[in-house]
Amino acid sequence: xxxxxGVSMENRLDTGLSLPRNGDPEPEAPSVRLRLLxxxxxxxxxxxxxxxxxxxxxxxxxxxYLAIAHPVGFQRRDRVLFLFWPDSDEHRARAALRKxxxxxxxxxxxNVVQSRGDAExxxxxxxxxxxxxxxxxxxxxxxxxxxxxxxxxxxxDGFHLDGASPEFERWLEAEKTGLQRTMAEATWDGAAGxxxxxxxxxxxxxxxxxFDLAPPDGERLRRLLEVLDxxxxxxxxxxxxERHADWLAKEYGADPPPETIKLVERIRSRSEANxxxxxxxxxxxxxxxxxxxxxxxxxxxxxxxxxxxxxxxVAAVLAAVALIPAILALSGDNSPELDPNLLAVAPFTVxxxxxxxxxxxxxxxxxxxxxxxxxxxxxxxxxxVRAWPGRADVASARIAGLRTGAGLVxxxxxxxxxxDSVRVAATVVDAGExxxxxxxxxxxxxxxxxxxxxxLTVEILRxxxxxxxxxxxxxxxxxxxxxxxxxxxxxGEQAFRRTAWDSARTHYRRAIELDSTFAMGHLRxxxxxxxxxxxxxxxxxxxIARAGEExxxxxxxxxxxxxxxxxxxxxxxxxxxxxxxxxxxxxxxRGALQAIREYPDDAESWYSVGVVRELFYxxxxxxxxxxxxxxxxRAIELDSxxxPAYRFxxxxxxxxxxxxxxREYTRKYLSLNPxxxxxxxxxxxxxxxxxxxxxxxxxxxxxxxxxxxxFLTWIRLWLLxxxxxxxxxxxxxxxxxxxxxxxxxxxxxxxxxxxxxxxxYRGHLEESAEMAGTYISGWFQAIVPEAAMLGTxxxxxxxxxxxxxxxxxxFAPDLLTHALWWWASRSDTAAVLRYIERGGDEPIGxxxxxxxxxxxxDALLRFDDVKTSWGHTNLTVLTRARLLESQGRGxxxxxxxxxxxxxxxxxxxxxxxxMERARLADRLGQTETALRDYRxxxxxxxxxxxxxxxxxxxxxxxxxxxxx
Numbered sequence: 001x002x003x004x005x006g007v008s009m010e011n012r013l014d015t016g017l018s019l020p021r022n023g024d025p026e027p028e029a030p031s032v033r034l035r036l037l038x039x040x041x042x043x044x045x046x047x048x049x050x051x052x053x054x055x056x057x058x059x060x061x062x063x064x065y066l067a068i069a070h071p072v073g074f075q076r077r078d079r080v081l082f083l084f085w086p087d088s089d090e091h092r093a094r095a096a097l098r099k100x101x102x103x104x105x106x107x108x109x110x111n112v113v114q115s116r117g118d119a120e121x122x123x124x125x126x127x128x129x130x131x132x133x134x135x136x137x138x139x140x141x142x143x144x145x146x147x148x149x150x151x152x153x154x155x156x157d158g159f160h161l162d163g164a165s166p167e168f169e170r171w172l173e174a175e176k177t178g179l180q181r182t183m184a185e186a187t188w189d190g191a192a193g194x195x196x197x198x199x200x201x202x203x204x205x206x207x208x209x210x211f212d213l214a215p216p217d218g219e220r221l222r223r224l225l226e227v228l229d230x231x232x233x234x235x236x237x238x239x240x241x242e243r244h245a246d247w248l249a250k251e252y253g254a255d256p257p258p259e260t261i262k263l264v265e266r267i268r269s270r271s272e273a274n275x276x277x278x279x280x281x282x283x284x285x286x287x288x289x290x291x292x293x294x295x296x297x298x299x300x301x302x303x304x305x306x307x308x309x310x311x312x313x314v315a316a317v318l319a320a321v322a323l324i325p326a327i328l329a330l331s332g333d334n335s336p337e338l339d340p341n342l343l344a345v346a347p348f349t350v351x352x353x354x355x356x357x358x359x360x361x362x363x364x365x366x367x368x369x370x371x372x373x374x375x376x377x378x379x380x381x382x383x384x385v386r387a388w389p390g391r392a393d394v395a396s397a398r399i400a401g402l403r404t405g406a407g408l409v410x411x412x413x414x415x416x417x418x419x420d421s422v423r424v425a426a427t428v429v430d431a432g433e434x435x436x437x438x439x440x441x442x443x444x445x446x447x448x449x450x451x452x453x454x455x456l457t458v459e460i461l462r463x464x465x466x467x468x469x470x471x472x473x474x475x476x477x478x479x480x481x482x483x484x485x486x487x488x489x490x491x492g493e494q495a496f497r498r499t500a501w502d503s504a505r506t507h508y509r510r511a512i513e514l515d516s517t518f519a520m521g522h523l524r525x526x527x528x529x530x531x532x533x534x535x536x537x538x539x540x541x542x543x544i545a546r547a548g549e550e551x552x553x554x555x556x557x558x559x560x561x562x563x564x565x566x567x568x569x570x571x572x573x574x575x576x577x578x579x580x581x582x583x584x585x586x587x588x589x590r591g592a593l594q595a596i597r598e599y600p601d602d603a604e605s606w607y608s609v610g611v612v613r614e615l616f617y618x619x620x621x622x623x624x625x626x627x628x629x630x631x632x633x634r635a636i637e638l639d640s641x642x643x644p645a646y647r648f649x650x651x652x653x654x655x656x657x658x659x660x661x662x663r664e665y666t667r668k669y670l671s672l673n674p675x676x677x678x679x680x681x682x683x684x685x686x687x688x689x690x691x692x693x694x695x696x697x698x699x700x701x702x703x704x705x706x707x708x709x710x711f712l713t714w715i716r717l718w719l720l721x722x723x724x725x726x727x728x729x730x731x732x733x734x735x736x737x738x739x740x741x742x743x744x745x746x747x748x749x750x751x752x753x754x755x756x757x758x759x760x761y762r763g764h765l766e767e768s769a770e771m772a773g774t775y776i777s778g779w780f781q782a783i784v785p786e787a788a789m790l791g792t793x794x795x796x797x798x799x800x801x802x803x804x805x806x807x808x809x810x811f812a813p814d815l816l817t818h819a820l821w822w823w824a825s826r827s828d829t830a831a832v833l834r835y836i837e838r839g840g841d842e843p844i845g846x847x848x849x850x851x852x853x854x855x856x857x858d859a860l861l862r863f864d865d866v867k868t869s870w871g872h873t874n875l876t877v878l879t880r881a882r883l884l885e886s887q888g889r890g891x892x893x894x895x896x897x898x899x900x901x902x903x904x905x906x907x908x909x910x911x912x913x914x915m916e917r918a919r920l921a922d923r924l925g926q927t928e929t930a931l932r933d934y935r936x937x938x939x940x941x942x943x944x945x946x947x948x949x950x951x952x953x954x955x956x957x958x959x960x961x962x963x964x
Contacts, residue, residue, distance in 0.1 A: 030129040032108050036064055037131050038153025044108065052107040057161045058084065059107075061168070062100050064156065066113065066123045067130040068175065074120035081622055086165040087593060090621035117924070118895040132179070139182065144190040148209065151183050166596050184213040191227060200231035211240075222260055229267050237267055337405065338432045341468060343370055344379040344406035346388045346397070348424070349413040355422065355446060358414055360385055360497075361490035362424070362453060366410065368478055368555035369457040374469045376461075379406050380557070380602045382497055383639060394429055394436060401431025405601070408437075410460060422446050426456060428463045438463025447483055478520055479554055485514035489521050496528065499643060499673040504528050512543075519554060523547035523562055526569070531644050532675040534712060536743065544569040557599055564591040564608045568615055585616035603639035606631050610648055617903075624900045628652055636665075643672045650685065651716045655904055659720075663689050680709040685716060688726050702733045707746040710734040711754070718758060718906040721939040725762050727906065731755040749773075753780045761906035763944015763952075765792045768908075776805045776815055782873045785818035786909050789825065789875060791947075798822060806834055813840040818873040820848040827852050843867070844876065856883055868902055874909035877902065881916060894920040898929075911940055915951060918958070927962055934958045 031045035040060065042050045053059050062084060069075050077097065084100075085093035101121065104113045112127045125133070131150045138147040155176040161168065187210035195203035207227040211220055221244050228237035241264050245256050255261075345363035350356055364381045371378040387403040388411075389396040397409035412426035421443060428438040440459045444452035480486050492507030508525035512518050526543030533540065548566025551559060567588035570576070577583050592612045595605035610631030613623045629652035635645040646669035653662040666686040674682060684701050687693045702710070711734060717727040735751045744750065752771050757780045759768035769787040772780075774797075788798035802819040805812075816835055823831040829852045836845040847862035863880045877896060884893035897917040901910065918933030937955040941948045 030125070030127050032112055032128045034063065034067055034128060034130045035152075036068065036156050037135070037151055038157055040156060040159060050107050053104065056103070057159070059100055059103055061159075061161050063104055063108075063113075063123070065168075065171075066121055067128060068132045069171075072133075074114075074116045074122035077119055077121060078622075078624070080121060082627065083165055083168040083171065086167070086622070087590060088622060089619075093622050117891055117926070119898055135179075135183075139186050144186060144206075147183065147186065151179075151213075155179055165593075166600055180213060184210050187213060188223070195227060195230065200227075204228050204231040204233055204236070208240075221256075222263055225260075225263055225267065234267050238264065338401055338407040339377075339405050340407040340430075340432060341375040342377050342379060342404075342406040343408040343410065344384040344387065344400055344404055345370075345381065346392070346400060346409060346411040347385055348411070348426075349392050351413070352416045352422075355414055355416070357487050357490050357494070358446075358449060360494050361449075361487070362412070362414065362456075364490055364493055365450070365453045365478060366457060366460070368558065369454065370460065372556045373461055376408075376464065376468065377598075378557075379404055380599070380604065381493075382642075383601070383603075385497060386639070386641065392427075394427075394434060397427075397429035398431050398434050401429075407432045408464070412440075417443070420445055420447075422452070424452060424456060426460065428460055430467070437467065449483065450481060450486065479550070479558070480511070480515045480518040480521065482515040482518070485511045485518055485521065488514060489518065489524070492521075492524060492528075496524070497641075499641070501528060501532055501673075501675045505532065517550045519547045519550040519562055520558055522550065523565060527565070527644070531647075531678070534647070534677050534681070534708065536708070538573070541569045541572045545573060545575070557595075557602070557605075560591055560595040560598070561604060561608055564588050564595065564612060567591070568611060571615060581616065582619050585612075585619035588612045588616060589620055601638055603635040603642040603645065606635040606638065607642065607645050610635065610645070614648065625652060625655055625904060629656060636668075640668060641672060643669065643674055643678075646672070646674075647678060647681070650682070654716050655719050657720065659689055659722075662716075677706060677709055680705045681712050681716075684709065684713050688713070688717070688730070702730070707734065707737045707740050708743045710737065711743075711745040711751075714754060714758070718761070719904060721936060723939075723942065725758075725943065727758045728755070728762060728764075731758045749775070749777065750779050753777065753783065756780065756783050757906050760786065760908040761910065761940070763908070763911070763941035763948040765790055765908065765945050765947060769793055774801045776808065776812065778812070778815060780905065780907070781815045782818045782875070782905075782907055782909065785822055785873065786875065786907060788822050790908060795826075799826070799828075802831070806831060806838075811838045813838070817841055817844060818875065820844065821873070821875045821879055824848040824851040824879075827854070829853060851879070851883075856886065859883060860887070874902060874907065874913050878909065878913055878916060881920075885920065890920055890924055894924060894926070911937060915955065918955070922958060922962070931959060931962050934962070 032050075033041075033043045035041040040054065042054055042060070042063075044050045053063060062080070065080070065083065066075060077094075081088075081090070081093040081097060085096050088096060101113050101115075105111075109127065111124055114122050114124050116122065131152075132155065135147045135150040138144070138150065156172060159172075187206050191203045191206035191210060194200075194206060204227050207224050211224045221241070224240055225237045228234070228240065241256075241260070256264075345366045347359050348362045350359045360381065363384055367378040367381045367384070370376055383404060384400070384406075387400045389399050392411050392413060397411055400409050401407060407430065409429045409431050410426055411429070412424060414422055414424050417423050422445070424442045424444075426438075426440045426442075427436060428440070429435070430437055438460070440456065440463065442452055442456045442459065444455070478486060478489065480489065488507050488511040492504045492511060495501075495504035495507055505525065505528045508521055508528060511521035512525060515521065522543040526540040526545075526547065529537050529540035529543070544565045547562050548569070551562045551566070554562060567584050571581060571584050571588075579586075589612050592605070592609040595602070596609055599605045610628055613620060613628045613631060617623060617628070629649070632645045632649040632652060635642055636649055646665050650662055650665045650669070653659075653665060663686065666682045666689070669682045670679065670686065673679075684705055687698050687701055705713075710730060714727055714730045714734060717730060720727060731751070731754050734746075735755050737746065737751070739748055740746045752773065756768045756772035759765075759771060760783060765787065768783065769792040772783040772787065774784060784793070784798075784801060787793045788795075788802075793801075802816075802822060805816055805819065813835070817840070820832060820835065820840075823829075823835075829849060832845060832849045832852050836842055836849070843862065843865040847859050847866055850856075850859035850862055860880070860883050863883075866876065866880075868876055877899070881893040881896040884890070884896065894917065897913060897920065901913070914933045915937045918930050918937065921927075921929035921933065934955040938952055938959060941952050944952070
């Protein structure tokens with residue numbers, strides 16, 4: 001167990017003892033030793049390699065993650081599932097995790113991998129020693145020599161995990177680079193300390209090691225030269241400079257900056273009899289008669305506001321003398337590594353205004369044609385356009401490469417020659433070497449630009465074949481051989497990039513009028529219509545579905561996105577395959593994840609992941625609201641001008657309570673000239689979320705925005721726990737508006753249910769019950785049954801309402817599921833049997849029947865067969881948790897309530913769910929969870945009816961008791 005002898009897990013939870021660090025000093029040697037730095041080594045208690053784990057990359061990766069992930073200690077199971085089994089549903093993923101932990105325990109000993117409840121996993125540091133943790137502890141305690149001995153090389157060097165999720169790869173890369181940077185900084189600090197102590201030889205040794213640990217740059221080189229000079233090793237300093245100068249010339253075609261050259265000249269000119277030059281950390285001279293050096297702070301010449309401050313100064317000086325390659329070479333850690341096989345196509349310079357569409361159009365075409373030619377991958381055209389500095393030269397290509405990580409850049413021009421011919425010139429640049437790989441020229445007619453660009457593609461690949469593995473060129477296209485259609489499409493692409501939405505729609509529509517089989521034309525037209533109409537347009541979905549039918553011959557990138565989008569359209573249009581939504585969900589999610597694996601820096605691919613996660617939430621059991629928010633956030637992070645992602649990112653930021661992020665999204669979104677409806681939505685949210693906005697401005701906006709924008713604003717506010725209850729305010733305004741028959745969400749009954757839901761969520765139960773009415777409806781169908789269970793509706797009235805629902809001619813089992821728990825609580829077996837008899841959900845019906853009969857044990861067994869979904873009631877989950885708790889199975893009850901919510905609806909049962917979870921976590925010693933949930937309840941029902949105030953007081957008291 002964690003924490004040493006004599007302390008049980010129960011006592012640990014009670015006393016609040018912290019989990020020991022994995023690198024803490026070992027009173028007894030741990031039985032298992034794991035080395036992850038500079039290669040991988042896992043030794044068992046017998047001192048022999050544990051081959052059963054080393055030969056299983058996923059098991060080794062899982063053990064490594066548990067051993068070194070931050071924060072130190074136990075890790076959430078749902079996080080582990082998302083990292084290692086992203087493509088599996090929750091049931092399969094959990095089964096795979098259980099199997100992996102079983103294998104680790106069999107191989108390493110039953111106690112090495114530990115569980116805390118059912119929600120967390122960790123490793124016992126008393127039984128497993130890890131070099132990464134030992135290194136971190138050594139650095140914390142100032143034992144640099146020990147840390148350097150442990151750092152044998154990069155983290156998990158050479159390790160590869162097939163099928164790894166993008167999240168796992170990003171986590172590993174972040175850990176690797178972070179550890180390398182930490183070691184370099186600590187080693188530089190150590191060198192400074194040794195120099196200040198007068199041990200110049202040790203300082204020089206550490207400076208050499210520090211310089212080798214981090215990517216080379218001019219600032220670090222000067223620090224190294226000064227330390228070597230101070231130590232009297234001027235020969236070593238000059239050799240280090242010459243190696244760096246040779247590397248700089250080869251890599252960037254640049255000379256060292258003036259500061260470095262002047263420093264080297266001083267070192268060369270200094271005779272051996274001279275005193276060593278001042279080092280980076282100043283060492284005071286010993287005056288005559290002194291026997292020891294006093295401690296002196298670094299001099300002004302040596303000190304600096306920050307360790308990296310001089311890098312910026314160097315960059316500014318170099319910019320002044322136009323040494324652009326040197327600036328980029330010496331800009332330090334901010335410069336990304338370049339991918340030698342990633343190619344960006346810049347906008348071409350076009351000299352004839354009649355050919356303007358081809359400025360970016362050539363890049364659109366070339367990017368698709370070159371992608372996946374052997375090792376070559378291409379940057380999304382929009383990213384290349386936004387990264388291009390503007391001037392068609394090699395220096396601009398280098399800048400574009402550094403901005404995007406592309407190791408290859410193509411730029412060029414198009415010029416008319418004669419009456420009906422054009423010349424297209426292209427330059428292929430290795431951005432890493434700052435060298436030209438090819439200067440190409442193709443001539444042809446503008447009416448056959450497709451053939452001309454195909455020829456240019458062949459020449460580009462030929463120029464790359466000496467340095468890259470280039471396979472046979474696959475014939476791909478944008479999807480149309482009609483030149484007028486292609487030109488209209490490319491004009492649409494340019495308009496879309498410039499947020500000219502109506503113009504983009506017009507161009508895309510013209511493209512498919514000219515070529516009705518143009519898949520990308522249909523996809524872009526449908527997507528633009530949906531963006532303008534806020535997702536509510538059958539025409540838009542029809543075009544996207546058509547794109548899926550015409551998708552042969554597309555580039556890999558376009559093919560993936562068309563397939564995913566077509567699956568989404570099929571779901572929205574009700575065109576379900578034999579396997580139903582589950583089959584569509586699996587197909588769409590598999591394709592979306594493949595897109596971000598192959599194109600991890602493509603905003604459109606991440607956007608598609610977010611759309612799929614949202615639409616198929618019910619069928620993707622391992623996806624949470626946080627995962628949806630992350631995908632849209634990533635799309636915006638990669639391309640801040642990708643406007644469609646903001647509408648979703650706004651919603652999920654507010655669902656998670658990230659109000660400041662939401663405000664920032666509204667500001668950025670408004671700057672992108674969104675379509676009218678979307679603009680109304682963003683502007684209203686911006687004003688509502690602004691604490692300094694004038695009430696008159698808000699009232700004016702509420703009174704004038706379109707009814708649909710009001711509805712969409714309400715959706716984005718509906719889970720906030722703000723003291724002003726903004727969602728209720730918007731729902732009241734919406735409820736007073738006249739119905740617009742073009743939009744189903746403005747119907748009177750829908751608006752009344754919206755207001756009823758918000759009122760119930762904020763604890764205004766009586767008014768909610770009045771507003772909800774007694775009719776059966778698929779819109780917030782749980783409101784009336786929940787009101788009955790909470791006692792807001794009199795029992796005899798509730799009995800009458802649900803009896804009428806049960807005997808309706810048009811039986812609706814999904815809607816009546818919510819009434820099952822009322823009948824069970826009333827021991828009304830006849831009603832439950834009638835529900836089953838009429839074709840209701842049998843597993844959930846049988847569980848309710850057992851409960852109505854008072855057979856708790858059988859009810860719990862029946863719950864094992866119940867599959868909850870988006871439309872099911874929270875009362876199903878709450879009932880199961882309460883039954884488990886009543887049987888003394890509190891940990892299992894808490895696990896049930898720690899699962900993701902069935903949906904994101906604002907209902908009273910969401911609050912009761914969270915309150916039940918708080919109580920269970922409190923009793924089980926999970927203070928952090930309990931505090932979080934108690935705080936939520938105290939906020940969300942703070943202004944609620946008198947009937948809910950005892951719950952609020954209980955939550956507030958618990959927060960005080962737990963120290964919150």
